[in-house]
Amino acid sequence: MSEFYVKKPKDFHIKVEVSTVFMEYEKKLLLLQRAPHKISPGSWAIPGGKLEKNETPLEGLMREVKEELQLSPSLKSIKHIKSLYVRHPLTDYRLHLFQWLLDSMPNITINPEEHQASLWQPIDQFGNVHLLEGQLEAFHFAYKNWS
Numbered sequence: 001m002s003e004f005y006v007k008k009p010k011d012f013h014i015k016v017e018v019s020t021v022f023m024e025y026e027k028k029l030l031l032l033q034r035a036p037h038k039i040s041p042g043s044w045a046i047p048g049g050k051l052e053k054n055e056t057p058l059e060g061l062m063r064e065v066k067e068e069l070q071l072s073p074s075l076k077s078i079k080h081i082k083s084l085y086v087r088h089p090l091t092d093y094r095l096h097l098f099q100w101l102l103d104s105m106p107n108i109t110i111n112p113e114e115h116q117a118s119l120w121q122p123i124d125q126f127g128n129v130h131l132l133e134g135q136l137e138a139f140h141f142a143y144k145n146w147s
Helices: 057-069 123-128 135-142
Strands: 003-005 014-025 028-034 048-050 078-087 092-101 115-122
Touching (some): 003 135, 014 057, 014 078, 014 135, 028 123, 048 057, 057 078, 057 092, 078 135, 115 123, 123 135
Antiparallel strands (some): 003 078, 014 028, 014 048, 028 115
16 A cells, blocks of 8 residues: 655655646546556556656656547646655655646547546546555545545
8 A cells, every 4th residue: 555745755765756637527537447458457547657767747747648648738727736755565656746627528549558448537436436556545635625
């Protein structure tokens, strides 16, 4: 089970950085179902992934959204929510959470190398599907004041 921190713990060694985005349309969030050959196959997660060398969190997010969904959001439509430190049993990593409020339903084309399905899940039912480990905790940080 992962542990999430707002402040960097003293013995924390970042091995990787990850950017993810809560894509919201009409009080629903986009979830992607992981492909059968991926770690935690069949689990659901918000779009995102690991940063490449010399990428900023926003640049990495934009690249991941393009790779996973064939979408190119405008920079002004993406809002940084929070960056967290995550201690996973196998590694320590930095998690950058973003939000993208959509005015219209996007035309999504999922990358079959990454995912097998997409789902617009109502915000108040976010935890009602089999989520990738850590997704629910990230949701609570991002939507702390949601009611």
